[in-house]
Structure formats: structure tokens, C-alpha cells
Amino acid sequence: MANPLTSDVLVDPVVLTRALVDIESVSLDEKVIADCVEEVLRQAPHLSVDRHQNTVMARTGLGREQRVVLAGHLDTVPLNDNFPSTVVDDLIYGCGTADMKSGVALALHLAATLPDPRYDLTFLFYEAEEIESRFNGLNLVAKHRPEWLAADFAVLLEPTYGVVEAGCQGTMRAVVRTRGRRAHTARAWRGVNAIHAAGAVLRRLEDYRARTVTIDGCTYREGLSAVRISGGVAGNVVPDVCSVEVNLRFAPDRTPEQALAHLHEVFDGLDLEVTDSAPGALPGLDAAPARDFLAAVGAEPAAKLGWTDVSRFAALGIPALNYGPGDPQLAHAPDEHVEIGKIRDGAATLHRWLAAY
Amino acid sequence: MANPLTSDVLVDPVVLTRALVDIESVSLDEKVIADCVEEVLRQAPHLSVDRHQNTVMARTGLGREQRVVLAGHLDTVPLNDNFPSTVVDDLIYGCGTADMKSGVALALHLAATLPDPRYDLTFLFYEAEEIESRFNGLNLVAKHRPEWLAADFAVLLEPTYGVVEAGCQGTMRAVVRTRGRRAHTARAWRGVNAIHAAGAVLRRLEDYRARTVTIDGCTYREGLSAVRISGGVAGNVVPDVCSVEVNLRFAPDRTPEQALAHLHEVFDGLDLEVTDSAPGALPGLDAAPARDFLAAVGAEPAAKLGWTDVSRFAALGIPALNYGPGDPQLAHAPDEHVEIGKIRDGAATLHRWLAAY
Numbered sequence: 188m189a190n191p192l193t194s195d196v197l198v199d200p201v202v203l204t205r206a207l208v209d210i211e212s213v214s215l216d217e218k219v220i221a222d223c224v225e226e227v228l229r230q231a232p233h234l235s236v237d238r239h240q241n242t243v244m245a246r247t248g249l250g251r252e253q254r255v256v257l258a259g260h261l262d263t264v265p266l267n268d269n270f271p272s273t274v275v276d277d278l279i280y281g282c283g284t285a286d287m288k289s290g291v292a293l294a295l296h297l298a299a300t301l302p303d304p305r306y307d308l309t310f311l312f313y314e315a316e317e318i319e320s321r322f323n324g325l326n327l328v329a330k331h332r333p334e335w336l337a338a339d340f341a342v343l344l345e346p347t348y349g350v351v352e353a354g355c356q357g358t359m360r361a362v363v364r365t366r367g368r369r370a371h372t373a374r375a376w377r378g379v380n381a382i383h384a385a386g387a388v389l390r391r392l393e394d395y396r397a398r399t400v401t402i403d404g405c406t407y408r409e410g411l412s413a414v415r416i417s418g419g420v421a422g423n424v425v426p427d428v429c430s431v432e433v434n435l436r437f438a439p440d441r442t443p444e445q446a447l448a449h450l451h452e453v454f455d456g457l458d459l460e461v462t463d464s465a466p467g468a469l470p471g472l473d474a475a476p477a478r479d480f481l482a483a484v485g486a487e488p489a490a491k492l493g494w495t496d497v498s499r500f501a502a503l504g505i506p507a508l509n510y511g512p513g514d515p516q517l518a519h520a521p522d523e524h525v526e527i528g529k530i531r532d533g534a535a536t537l538h539r540w541l542a543a544y
Numbered sequence: 545m546a547n548p549l550t551s552d553v554l555v556d557p558v559v560l561t562r563a564l565v566d567i568e569s570v571s572l573d574e575k576v577i578a579d580c581v582e583e584v585l586r587q588a589p590h591l592s593v594d595r596h597q598n599t600v601m602a603r604t605g606l607g608r609e610q611r612v613v614l615a616g617h618l619d620t621v622p623l624n625d626n627f628p629s630t631v632v633d634d635l636i637y638g639c640g641t642a643d644m645k646s647g648v649a650l651a652l653h654l655a656a657t658l659p660d661p662r663y664d665l666t667f668l669f670y671e672a673e674e675i676e677s678r679f680n681g682l683n684l685v686a687k688h689r690p691e692w693l694a695a696d697f698a699v700l701l702e703p704t705y706g707v708v709e710a711g712c713q714g715t716m717r718a719v720v721r722t723r724g725r726r727a728h729t730a731r732a733w734r735g736v737n738a739i740h741a742a743g744a745v746l747r748r749l750e751d752y753r754a755r756t757v758t759i760d761g762c763t764y765r766e767g768l769s770a771v772r773i774s775g776g777v778a779g780n781v782v783p784d785v786c787s788v789e790v791n792l793r794f795a796p797d798r799t800p801e802q803a804l805a806h807l808h809e810v811f812d813g814l815d816l817e818v819t820d821s822a823p824g825a826l827p828g829l830d831a832a833p834a835r836d837f838l839a840a841v842g843a844e845p846a847a848k849l850g851w852t853d854v855s856r857f858a859a860l861g862i863p864a865l866n867y868g869p870g871d872p873q874l875a876h877a878p879d880e881h882v883e884i885g886k887i888r889d890g891a892a893t894l895h896r897w898l899a900a901y
Contacts, residue, residue: 356730360779372791373713373850375767376754382770382788386746393740397733410732412782413739419772422717422791422820426771431739434729434779463779493730 188219192227197299200534201279201527204292208272208281214262214318217241221261224295224312233302234310237335241314242324244335245298251307255476255541256341256500256507257298259291260316260324267521277527284525285513290344293512293533297541304541306476309338316496325496329503340476341500346513349529351484352491353405353508355498357467359435359446360414363388364458370425378425382418385429389413391453392433400438403470405490407438411453432462436492439467439501468498471506483540484510545576549584554656557891558636558884561649565629565638571619572679574598574671578618581652581669590659591667594692598671599681601692602655604664611664612833612898613698613862614655615853616648617673617681624878634884641882642870647701650869650890654898661898663833666695673853682853686860697833698857703870706886708841709848710762710865712855714824716792716803717771720745721815727782735782739775742786746770748810749790757795760827762847764795768810789819793849796824796858825855828863840897841867 191206212220221241228236228245236245241261246254263283272281279289291312298310313324320326328335365385370378397409411433418429437446443464450459472481472488481488491497491509500507512529548563569577578598585593585602593602598618603611620640629638636646648669655667670681677683685692722742727735754766768790775786794803800821807816829838829845838845848854848866857864869886 358730358780371850372767372769372771373715373793374765375769375793376765380749380769382773383746383749385773386743386750389740389743389746392737393743408733410729412729412732412737413775414729414779414781414783415776416739416742416773416786417776418770419774419789422771422789423715424771425769429773432776432779436730436732493728 190223190226192223197227197296200292200296201530203296204284204289204525204530205272205279207288207292208279208283211266211270212261212263213265214315215322217261217314221312221314224261228298231299234298239328239332240324242328243312244309244332246309247304247307249307251305253340253476254307254309254338256309256311256336256338256505257294257344258311258313258325258341259287259294259344260313261291262315262317264317264519269521269523278524279527280522280524282523285346285523286518287345287511287513289513289525289530290346290511292530293537294344296534297537301538301542306541308541309335311335325499329499336500336503336505338505340474341505341507342480343495343497343507343509344511345495345509346511346515346518347509348514349512349532351481351486351488351508351510353403353470353472353488354439354468354501355491355493355495356407356409357437357439357441357443357446358465358494359437359443359450359461360463361433361450361459361461363431363433363454364460365429366458367425367427369420369427372423372425375425380425381429382426385416385418385431388431388454388457395453398438400440402438402440403472405470405488407490408492409438410436437467439469442466465494466498466502468501468507470508471501474506477506477508480540484536547580547583549580554584554653557649557653558887560653561641561646561882561887562629562636564645564649565636565640568623568627569618569620570622571672571675574618578669578671581618585655588656591655596685596689597681599685600669601666601689603666604661606664608662608664610696610833611666611694613666613668613693613695614651614701615668615670615682615698616644616651616701617670618648619672619674621674621876626878626880635881636884637879637881639880642703642880643875644702644868644870646870646882646887647703647868649887650894651701653891654894658895658899663898665898666692668692682856686856693857693860693862695862697831698862698864699837700852700854700864700866701868702852702866703868703872703875704866705871706869706889708838708843708845708865708867710760710827710829710845711796711825711858712848712850712852713764713766714794714796714798714800714803715822715851716794716800716807716818717820718790718807718816718818720788720790720811722786723815724782724784726777726784729780729782732782737782738784738786742773742775742788745788745811745814752810755795757797759795759797760829762827762845764847765849766795767793794824796826799823822851823855823859825858825864827865828858831863834863834865837897840893
């Protein structure tokens with residue numbers, strides 16, 4: 188296959204978005220798109236390029252005081268009758284248009300066309316963000332090529348619909364178990380019903396008042412939700428176990444340890460087991476490149492409520508935020524699309540920020 | 545195979561119990577045992593014998609004023625390393641010893657050895673009690689040979705450990721559903737959590753105070769238990785449905801319709817769907833043969849709390865009770881066994897009652 192990412196395509200982030208969307212790259216099938224991206228990056232004399240599996244890194248070495256990472260994942264969720272792309276008026280439809288090939292296009296366009304940026308730049312085009320963490324390209328880079336991530340600031344081009352979403356909330360899942368004693372339901376009083384006992388768990392969830400926390404002007408709204416409940420042995424048996432799985436979304440002023448202590452407080456006296464956890468990320472908007480970036484965008488940042496790879500940078504001490512042209516509500520939707528105007532706006536903003544040297 | 549139920553065996557209910565246990569007869573595999581039983585019944589000149597599938601009926605036609613049914617099922621639950629029988633001191637171990645070949649042995653012993661009983665007798669040895677109702681031999685007889693069930697009183701020789709258990713409670717299963725609206729847990733406030741809403745269901749179950757009802761000296765203790773709960777979409781989704789399955793055990797002074805009205809009262813305002821229901825049976829201890837039977841036993845009756853085939857007789861207007869040598873707690877247990885003394889006591893009691901003509 189001839190590489191569709193020709194120099195004519197690279198100069199226009201809208202055309203480039205379509206070209207990227209039209210290279211199928213469902214998670215774990217990113218070889219072709221990574222090959223195409225690597226090839227065009229190697230043609231740019233101002234970049235040094237390296238690769239780990241299907242994650243491609245390119246960076247300048249201009250001796251600037253500050254280094255900024257621009258990162259985006261190359262994979263998409265499975266196709267859903269939305270491949271290849273189509274255009275209707277101002278909208279490009281197709282799998283990955285919003286999440287996040289329009290963002291990848293912005294980074295790749297900059298990499299190819301801005302040889303003399305204000306900061307040294309590191310571009311990361313990574314694999315397998317949409318699936319389990321152990322496949323995640325950024326995760327693998329942190330493990331096997333940590334030197335690629337050295338930077339003062341990072342922008343993840345995930346869909347935010349042109350808004351700066353700073354930091355991200357942490358997430359913790361835990362199972363709260365109630366126990367009882369089995370008995371035949373015809374002699375229910377001989378048993379202890381674990382499902383009835385779970386009423387106490389649900390009551391605490393109903394009564395829970397979530398915190399709202401403002402950090403660096405970003406407002407994080409926490410939440411504690413039951414996401415699964417199960418219990419029962421047979422239609423004539425008083426059940427001896429009931430499990431309620433809860434998901435706490437916590438503002439980035441809490442560490443996972445503090446979040447766990449909070450859960451233990453909420454479910455005091457109950458058996459609680461953490462099954463899954465990821466730290467949040469503070470917005471970190473006082474680094475100089477971050478302040479410059481916000482000035483270039485010219486709008487207030489908002490809190491990122493979901494969990495994103497931003498948190499992986501935060502874990503390395505690198506302030507990071509999300510900024511991309513796609514609408515996050517459309518991610519993974521069959522009618523996923525991106526507005527051409529948003530791509531142009533994004534490209535102009537990044538250019539304004541990075542070309543000002 | 546030679547029929548092991550020889551006349552030497554039939555005269556001794558203990559030996560007969562072992563012989564019946566040693567004919568394997570897991571539900572739907574009752575042909576051999578039914579053949580053996582039918583053959584020995586046909587040898588008794590005072591009995592007329594008929595058969596439907598693997599259910600065998602034998603009855604006297606002595607022109608007595610009253611007719612009594614003695615019934616027992618021939619099948620067992622699956623073997624569980626407890627076949628064939630073994631004897632340790634006063635105990636016969638093996639699959640079906642308690643539930644209910646010792647009871648069947650009492651009836652078959654009487655059928656073979658009591659040609660001139662006080663009442664006309666109908667013996668029913670039926671198939672498939674341990675599995676779904678549509679296979680149940682008594683159910684099939686009620687449908688296809690209802691005339692076999694004509695009687696003034698019935699004794700089911702199910703295990704009661706020598707106690708008279710009268711009537712039985714009804715049972716009703718229903719699913720109570722709460723509904724909400726899905727949302728991402730990072731924006732939980734946009735959704736409505738159906739599992740949190742199920743707290744109201746569990747609260748009513750916790751607060752429920754079950755009735756205790758005494759009828760004909762038998763005390764029935766009702767109960768309402770959650771037997772299953774389920775809800776949840778994914779670890780990051782506020783769930784939109786939660787289902788709580790409940791089981792009401794109700795005293796036989798309520799009809800199923802009244803039981804349903806009661807459930808609607810308890811779960812007022814909540815979505816409720818009945819999935820399964822069986823009526824109870826009043827003890828019906830004032831029929832003459834019942835009074836005589838209680839006198840022969842010489843002990844107070846107790847309420848049957850579980851549901852048994854007694855209810856099928858009650859549905860036909862025939863007072864019925866449970867009385868058998870096995871311990872109901874041992875039914876379906878791998879170490880199922882029956883006390884030889886209880887078999888001898890049972891045989892003596894039934895003989896005292898029925899031979900008194």
C-alpha cells in the first residue's frame with residue numbers, strides 16, 4: 188500500500204484527519220497506521236524518531252528550555268458500520284473521527300510542518316488506549332522507554348470539543364460484601380439474609396453527599412455509585428452472601444490511599460475490598476508552558492471528570508491536560524463525527540501557542 | 545433381574561426399605577422400581593392395580609364408608625456416593641432412605657400384608673416428585689386419572705421424623721424491579737441509580753414482620769425473603785435496572801390471590817411481577833379418618849412449613865398430611881439415613897390405625 192499520508196495531506200489537518208480515519212486501526216491492529224506515521228515522521232529532518240511495538244515517538248532537539256509532549260492514541264474501538272469516513276456538510280463521520288484521529292491529525296500536522304517550535308516537542312502516537320491497561324502504549328513506554336516521557340508539560344489530544352480539560356479525577360472500585368447464614372425460605376428465621384443486610388449498604392449510598400472541589404479554577408464533582416449488585420443461591424434459599432460493587436470518582440486532591448480511607452469511612456463496619464483503582468491528576472496549570480497554552484486558547488479550563496491517560500503523566504510528575512477537537516459525548520458512538528471547524532480552530536490554537544518563538 | 549421384593553422382604557418394612565433403596569430410581573429413571581412394585585401388588589388378590597407411565601396405583605374395593613390414600617414417590621435425587629444402602633448400628637444409610645423409600649416401604653408393606661383394613665385404601669407409588677412439576681406423577685394422575693384420587697383423607701409418607709405435619713404453607717415468588725437512567729459514573733449526577741433505588745425494597749424486607757397463624761392447633765410461621773438480587777451494566781455505568789427476587793411463604797389461610805394482594809401492599813408503589821406460585825393446604829384435621837389417625841399416633845400435629853404434594857390433594861378438596869419415618873433435614877444430603885426404630889414405629893402406628901376394623 189502506498190502511504191496515504193503524503194505531504195499534500197500533511198499540510199491540511201482536515202484532510203489528514205480523513206486520511207487517518209481511513210486507515211483501519213482497531214486496538215491491537217495498529218501496525219499499518221503506525222508504519223505510515225513512522226515513515227512520514229522519519230522524512231522530517233528536524234525530528235529524531237523511535238518506535239516501541241506500534242507506538243511511534245518523534246522529537247525535536249533544539250535545546251529549548253522547556254519540553255512539551257503532544258500525545259494521541261492511534262487505535263479506535265471496533266468499527267460499527269462507520270468505516271471509511273464520509274463527509275456531510277461541516278462534519279466528518281467515521282470510527283475514530285472524534286476519539287481521536289482528529290487530535291492525532293493536529294499533532295502529526297504540527298510535527299510535519301513546524302520545524303522551529305517555541306519549546307522542544309515530543310510527539311507520541313501510541314497504541315491500544317481503548318483496551319486493557321496492560322496493552323496501553325503509553326503505559327508500555329513508561330515502563331520500557333521512560334526517557335521518551337521527559338517533559339515539562341503534556342497535552343493529550345483526546346476529544347474535549349475545544350475546551351481545555353485539566354487534570355482528571357481518580358477512580359476506585361470496591362466490593363462491599365454482606366454475609367448471612369443460609370436456610371430454607373420455608374424456615375427463613377433460621378437463617379440470616381445477606382441481601383436484606385445489603386440494605387445498609389444501599390442506604391449509605393443513597394445518603395452519600397458527594398464533594399465538589401475547585402482546584403486551579405477547575406471544579407471537580409465527585410461521585411459514589413453502585414455499579415453492580417449480586418446475591419442469591421436458589422429460589423428457596425435464604426442467601427448467605429451479597430456483593431455490592433461501588434465506583435468512587437474522586438477529585439485529584441485525594442490520593443488513592445485517601446480515597447480508600449474515605450471508602451472505609453463511608454462503609455464503616457462493613458467488609459470492603461478494593462478491586463481496581465487509578466489515581467487522579469492535579470490540573471497543574473502553573474507551569475509556564477501551561478500558562479502560555481491557556482493564553483493561546485483564551486478560555487477558562489474545565490475539570491476533566493473521567494479518567495484519561497493524563498493521569499499517567501501526572502504520575503511521572505508532568506502536568507498534563509486534555510485538549511482536542513472531538514466531542515467526548517460522541518466517542519464510541521456509531522454516529523461518531525467531528526466538526527471540520529473544530530479541527531481548524533484546534534490547529535490554529537496550537538500553532539499560535541507553539542510557533543511564537 | 546429377579547424381583548427383589550419377595551414375600552419374605554414384604555413382611556418386614558425394614559428389610560423392604562433396604563430392598564427399595566437398592567433399586568436405583570433417580571427421577572425419570574423409575575421404570576425398574578415401578579415394574580417391581582407393580583408386580584408384587586398384582587400378586588395381592590385384595591387389590592386392583594393400574595399404572596400410568598411409572599406411577600402405580602393399587603386399591604381395595606371393600607365397600608367401606610371412607611377411603612384413605614397412602615402415597616409416596618418412587619424417585620430420588622441423584623446419587624451422591626450413597627448407593628447402595630449400608631447399615632451402621634440402628635441406621636440405614638443411602639440415597640432415598642429418608643426421602644422417601646422408608647415411607648414407601650411402610651405403604652407397600654401395608655398393601656401386601658393388610659387385606660382387610662378399616663377403610664378402603666388407595667396406594668399411590670408415583671414418579672418424578674424431585675423434579676419439575678410437569679413430570680410429577682401425582683400431578684399427571686390428577687390430570688389423566690383423577691378418579692384414582694377419590695378419597696376422604698390422604699397420608700403422604702414424606703419424611704417427618706414420625707411427627708404428623710399437617711397442611712402446608714403456600715409459596716409465591718415475585719420480582720420487584722427498580723428503574724433509573726444510565727450515565728457514566730464520572731458524571732453520576734446525570735443518571736438515576738437503580739441499585740441505590742433498590743434500597744427501598746430491601747428496607748421493606750428488613751422492616752417486614754411476618755405473621756404467625758395457628759389453624760387446627762398447627763402453627764404456621766410466614767416469611768418474606770429476598771432470594772436473589774441483580775443489577776449492573778459495567779464498572780463505569782450508573783445502572784438503569786435492579787431486580788430483587790423475593791419468596792413469600794404464606795400460611796394456608798391465605799389463597800394465592802390474597803398472598804399476591806399482600807405482596808402488592810408490602811411493595812406498594814413498586815413494580816412487581818409474580819414468577820411462580822403454589823397454594824398452601826389447610827391442615828383439614830377434622831375428617832373422621834384424620835381424627836382416628838391422630839389418635840393412633842398419639843401426639844399433637846405440627847404445621848408443615850415447606851411446600852409438599854399434600855397441597856395437590858388439598859386442591860382436590862381432600863384433607864391430607866405428611867407422616868413418615870425419615871428426618872426431613874437429611875433429605876438430599878450425602879449422608880442421608882433413616883433410623884430402623886422409626887420405621888418400626890411408623891409401621892406399628894399405621895397398623896394400629898388401619899387394622900382396627
